[in-house]
Amino acid sequence: MEESLNTPICRHAFKAQTLVDSYPPKLKNKNKKIAYQIACPPSCTHSGEIVFARWRAMPLPEIFINSDDRTKLEERTGYFGYEPSNQNSTQVEWYLNFAHSDLFCAYGGPLFAQDEMQVVEHPALGSLREELLDAKIEPLTVESSQPTPVTIYGVERRCAISTDINADLGRPFGLYGNNFARATPEAIQLATTALDPPTISNIVAIEAPPGGYGSYTDREIEYILVTAFTGFSAAQIESSSHSTSAAAIVQTGFWGCGAYGGNRILMALLQLLAARMAGIDRLVFHTGEAKGSKNLATAREILDRDLAPIGSAIELSALMRAIQAMEFQWGVSDGN
Numbered sequence: 001m002e003e004s005l006n007t008p009i010c011r012h013a014f015k016a017q018t019l020v021d022s023y024p025p026k027l028k029n030k031n032k033k034i035a036y037q038i039a040c041p042p043s044c045t046h047s048g049e050i051v052f053a054r055w056r057a058m059p060l061p062e063i064f065i066n067s068d069d070r071t072k073l074e075e076r077t078g079y080f081g082y083e084p085s086n087q088n089s090t091q092v093e094w095y096l097n098f099a100h101s102d103l104f105c106a107y108g109g110p111l112f113a114q115d116e117m118q119v120v121e122h123p124a125l126g127s128l129r130e131e132l133l134d135a136k137i138e139p140l141t142v143e144s145s146q147p148t149p150v151t152i153y154g155v156e157r158r159c160a161i162s163t164d165i166n167a168d169l170g171r172p173f174g175l176y177g178n179n180f181a182r183a184t185p186e187a188i189q190l191a192t193t194a195l196d197p198p199t200i201s202n203i204v205a206i207e208a209p210p211g212g213y214g215s216y217t218d219r220e221i222e223y224i225l226v227t228a229f230t231g232f233s234a235a236q237i238e239s240s241s242h243s244t245s246a247a248a249i250v251q252t253g254f255w256g257c258g259a260y261g262g263n264r265i266l267m268a269l270l271q272l273l274a275a276r277m278a279g280i281d282r283l284v285f286h287t288g289e290a291k292g293s294k295n296l297a298t299a300r301e302i303l304d305r306d307l308a309p310i311g312s313a314i315e316l317s318a319l320m321r322a323i324q325a326m327e328f329q330w331g332v333s334d335g336n
Contacts, residue, residue, distance in 0.1 A: 006237050008053040009148060014131060016046040016124055016156065023134065025126030027108045031180060031188045035120050038192045039159035048200065050128060051153040054138070055234040057146050057226050061277055064316045066308040071276045074284045075296060080251060082121070082157050084199040091281075092239035094151070096231075096252045097205035101142035103150055104129040112180030113259060117163070122155045122201060141207045147223070149231035150205040151238050156198035162191040177334070202238075206231040208256020208267070212330040216266060221324055224256075224267070228274035236278055247281040254292065258334045264292070266328040268299035273319075302326070 020040070027033045040046075080095055098114040100106065107119040107126045119125045132139045141150055163175040170187030173179045183191075206227050209220055232250055239248040252271055256262035268285065275283040287293045307322055308314050 008055045008151075008234070010137060011051065011053040012132075012135075012137065013049050013051045014128065016048050016050055016154075019050065019131055020046045020124055020127045023127040023130035025108065025123055026130060027126070029108065029110045029181060031110075031183060031185065032108065032120055034185055034188045035159060035161065035192045036123055038189070038194050039121075039123050041194075046124060046156060047198075048154050048156065050124060050155050051151075051238075052128060052132070052137075053151045053153075053234070053238065054140070055149050055151070055230055057148070058230045058233055060222075060226060060229060060316055062316060063313055064273070064277060064308060064319055065313045066276065066304065066310055071272075071280050072282045073272065073300065074282060075293065076284060076286050077289070077293065079253065079286050079288060080118075082160075082199060082201050091247045091249055092202060092235075092242060093249045093251060094202045094204045094235040094239075096250065096255055097150075097203050098255050098258070099141045099150070099205040099207045101140060101207050103139040103141055103205055110178070110181035112163075112175065113177055114253075117161060117176075118203070121159055121161060122157050122203075123159075124155050125152070125203075128152070128155075141205050147206065147227040147230055149227065149234055150203075151231075151234050152203040152205070153238055153242075155201055155203065157201050158195055158198045160193045160195060162193070202235075204231045204235050204250065206255070208260050208262055210256075210260040211333065212261070215327045215329060216263070216324065218320065218324045221266075221270070221320055224270050225274055225320070228255075228271050229277055232274050232278035232280050236280060248279075249282045249284060250275060250280050251284040251286065253286040253288065254295070257331065261331045261333045263328045263331055264295040265299045265302070266323075268296050269303055269323070272299060272303055 097118055104119055107116055129139055140148055165174045169190045170184055175183055236248045239246040254264050256267055257264050285296055287296050304310055
């Protein structure tokens with residue numbers, strides 16, 4: 001039984017060059033075509049192997065032992081930078097993809113939220129989706145109302161897109177969200193920097209529940225926790241498959257708190273809880289701005305002071321009832 005829980009629904013490996021040659025991304029948006037031409041100029045080489053795996057929902061432990069010794073929390077202001085790891089390190093870093101249930105389904109269109117931005121910077125992800133669809137492999141992060149997180153190991157990041165506000169460079173409102181499609185071709189060219197050589201990223205794709213109302217229900221809280229726990233556990237398992245001494249690091253942020261309108265404090269709290277239960281070595285939380293730092297600090301204080309002080313052991317069912325009793329409220333979509 002334990003072996004089946006640690007075995008993905010499917011795992012497929014693809015040679016990056018063959019993948020991109022056989023399944024070039026289908027880009028409909030003109031600005032994404034510009035970024036792709038910069039990231040992947042003619043005759044460029046795509047190196048390595050990309051490993052796709054999809055995971056069934058994993059059962060939560062009955063008891064939560066709260067120890068911050070195993071999962072270190074590191075806060076970083078700003079957003080994902082995909083800084084390359086020390087090549088001599090046994091650390092395996094994973095970056096969250098704030099996924100749709102149909103993975104990368106909007107990558108070629110005008111949208112430019114976290115998911116689409118990740119695909120533009122890692123263009124082989126578009127090719128991966130096309131290969132999966134052609135091979136009748138389900139690229140789903142949710143199926144039959146159950147989370148099925150996806151891990152993607154070893155994809156090249158071939159460009160970096162500057163999304164900050166900079167009127168002098170043609171982006172007076174930045175490029176995030178709907179602003180990307182409105183930008184001029186010149187602004188996209190100035191904002192896109194080719195990475196030569198490319199860096200390598202590993203990705204965990206999980207979908208948050210979209211758009212609730214009022215107080216979070218017990219089912220919603222459990223669903224979020226199972227999703228994050230499964231995704232983080234899958235990252236831990238995949239890290240160990242590459243090195244028995246590998247330390248798994250997950251880089252995340254306010255997952256599900258943009259277009260889906262999630263509560264920032266609750267989503268941070270449940271991710272921290274999931275990381276500790278999954279045995280993640282380090283959770284790197286990107287807070288974006290000062291308000292985000294306050295939200296993360298509040299979430300950590302609630303978990304470690306009010307719910308389960310460090311060193312305590314508590315039944316997870318009781319912990320989840322206590323979280324629901326705090327009546328966290330759904331927010332509203334940011335329109336992106």
